[in-house]
Amino acid sequence: MIAKPGLLQPQKQIGWATWATFIIAALFVWSLIAIEFSPGRMIQVPGQIARVLSFFYPADMAYGWNAVLPAIIESIQIAWVGTIIAAILSLPLALFGARTLFPRVARFVKLISATARAFPEILLAIYFVPIVGLGAFAGALAIGISSVGMLTKLGAEVVESIDFGPVEAVEASGGSRILALRYAVVPQVLPEIVAHWLFRFELNIRASAVLGVVGAGGVGGVLLNTLRYRHFEKAAAVLLLTIIVVLIIDMVSGEIRRKIIRG
Amino acid sequence: MSAAPPKPARNWPLLIGTLGFLVAMTWWSGHGIGFSLSELLCNLTGGQRLLRESWPPDFAFLPRLYGPFMETIYIAIIGTVVGGILAIPVAVLAARNLTLGKVVWFADRNFMNILRTLPDLFWAMMFAAAVGFGPVAGALALSVFTIAVISKLWSESLEAIDMGMPEAVRAVGGTWLQMIQFGAIPQGLQHYVSYALYAFELNVRASMVLGLVGAGGIGMILETQRANFEYERVTMIILAVLVAVLIIEQISESIRKRLA
Numbered sequence: 404m405i406a407k408p409g410l411l412q413p414q415k416q417i418g419w420a421t422w423a424t425f426i427i428a429a430l431f432v433w434s435l436i437a438i439e440f441s442p443g444r445m446i447q448v449p450g451q452i453a454r455v456l457s458f459f460y461p462a463d464m465a466y467g468w469n470a471v472l473p474a475i476i477e478s479i480q481i482a483w484v485g486t487i488i489a490a491i492l493s494l495p496l497a498l499f500g501a502r503t504l505f506p507r508v509a510r511f512v513k514l515i516s517a518t519a520r521a522f523p524e525i526l527l528a529i530y531f532v533p534i535v536g537l538g539a540f541a542g543a544l545a546i547g548i549s550s551v552g553m554l555t556k557l558g559a560e561v562v563e564s565i566d567f568g569p570v571e572a573v574e575a576s577g578g579s580r581i582l583a584l585r586y587a588v589v590p591q592v593l594p595e596i597v598a599h600w601l602f603r604f605e606l607n608i609r610a611s612a613v614l615g616v617v618g619a620g621g622v623g624g625v626l627l628n629t630l631r632y633r634h635f636e637k638a639a640a641v642l643l644l645t646i647i648v649v650l651i652i653d654m655v656s657g658e659i660r661r662k663i664i665r666g
Numbered sequence: 667m668s669a670a671p672p673k674p675a676r677n678w679p680l681l682i683g684t685l686g687f688l689v690a691m692t693w694w695s696g697h698g699i700g701f702s703l704s705e706l707l708c709n710l711t712g713g714q715r716l717l718r719e720s721w722p723p724d725f726a727f728l729p730r731l732y733g734p735f736m737e738t739i740y741i742a743i744i745g746t747v748v749g750g751i752l753a754i755p756v757a758v759l760a761a762r763n764l765t766l767g768k769v770v771w772f773a774d775r776n777f778m779n780i781l782r783t784l785p786d787l788f789w790a791m792m793f794a795a796a797v798g799f800g801p802v803a804g805a806l807a808l809s810v811f812t813i814a815v816i817s818k819l820w821s822e823s824l825e826a827i828d829m830g831m832p833e834a835v836r837a838v839g840g841t842w843l844q845m846i847q848f849g850a851i852p853q854g855l856q857h858y859v860s861y862a863l864y865a866f867e868l869n870v871r872a873s874m875v876l877g878l879v880g881a882g883g884i885g886m887i888l889e890t891q892r893a894n895f896e897y898e899r900v901t902m903i904i905l906a907v908l909v910a911v912l913i914i915e916q917i918s919e920s921i922r923k924r925l926a
Binding site for chain 2: 427430433434437438451481484487521522525529533534538539542609610613623626627633638645649653
């Protein structure tokens with residue numbers, strides 16, 4: 404049949420999109436049933452959330468300045484030391500992880516980095532806490548080790564994208580591979596790699612904020628305790644200060660990253 | 667013989683200032699958290715004992731992980747679906763070219779940024795306090811986390827769409843909703859699906875640890891075994907989690923690559 408020209412419409416077909424939607428909807432309903440999230444329960448939830456939220460006001464700011472702020476500062480310190488550890492370890496790994504420079508070693512380095520990336524920092528902290536004791540030091544080690552993976556991967560990608568001219572120039576004038584790294588590779592990649600460090604620092608602030616949950620220092624433990632004893636005004640102070648501090652750090656760090664990349 | 671070319675001038679004040687700041691910040695932080703290499707080396711012997719206790723993993727424990735593990739997957743599915751649907755309006759209103767006006771855009775942007783400042787476990791703690799311990803709290807926490815992830819990424823790709831189609835819908839008298847539905851969303855759909863899968867990967871990973879604060883899933887078993895120092899079981903749980911996460915990520919990644 405030939406359609407009238409004015410009414411020509413794209414042929415509707417039951418394609419993969421319909422099937423995918425159907426499957427996802429089925430999985431969703433099945434999951435709801437499996438965790439026993441009944442319609443009756445569903446109706447209660449907004450009320451429960453509203454009730455607890457009403458306890459959040461007013462925030463106990465005296466507690467905020469005396470107890471929360473020091474814990475947030477500790478979280479920042481954990482994130483900073485963790486990022487420094489990761490930066491120091493990942494810089495050489497990123498160079499040796501570049502396929503274009505060291506084809507044989509690179510595969511091995513990438514395997515290490517993929518393994519390190521698989522561990523969430525909080526699981527690493529579970530091991531570091533008994534080793535070095537409760538507290539911030541364990542947190543910094545966990546953050547450091549788990550950041551190495553991502554920084555190595557991103558760094559290696561930066562190194563792989565460099566202009567090879569300077570490397571060849573150094574080697575043509577008799578320089579060794581190591582000298583080429585120092586004078587031709589590092590200057591090209593450093594700005595972008597430093598930008599990645601800063602970005603990772605922003606992520607690590609959030610990561611270190613939760614480490615307190617397993618006793619690795621920082622503001623997470625404070626939030627867990629205030630909520631456990633249902634001191635909601637104190638919890639409100641934790642949330643408020645965390646949001647403000649993280650927003651400020653994100654802004655400053657983001658601005659520096661843009662400056663570095665623009666040169 | 668010609669002289670060597672002059673070295674590029676350095677901005678010494680900036681260089682020294684930056685280095686000084688880095689050193690000071692590192693010293694202050696290291697001091698603040700009690701960083702000491704000697705303690706680390708000394709404690710490594712204690713660590714050896716822990717490592718010996720945590721190896722080999724307790725394979726007999728594996729069957730008991732099945733139920734909690736499935737709960738983790740359910741939480742991740744619910745969180746991704748609920749958050750994924752709620753993220754659509756948040757992302758559309760945060761896209762400069764599609765939003766309903768400067769005020770709405772500004773409010774939505776800030777809402778999005780504030781959602782992103784709090785880590786997933788903070789949401790989990792709050793929801794656990796509000797609706798009680800269990801998977802419902804975890805699912806709610808991941809919904810919020812998913813909104814934050816998808817809306818941020820998708821609003822950026824919506825800003826890059828070809829405005830011809832939405833304008834055409836407007837020109838033939840379509841409402842704002844029709845413009846979004848027929849002009850904008852079809853163009854952004856592929857990105858949306860790929861971000862939703864990415865959010866699902868993050869959610870599976872996150873839902874493994876939600877139980878540490880009582881928000882359901884396999885993390886709850888992990889927390890009890892950790893508190894009892896049953897480290898050969900802790901290792902078993904973590905290994906199982908890692909293998910499962912890697913498999914799910916591989917599947918999701920291969921779907922995403924096919925979409926791209």
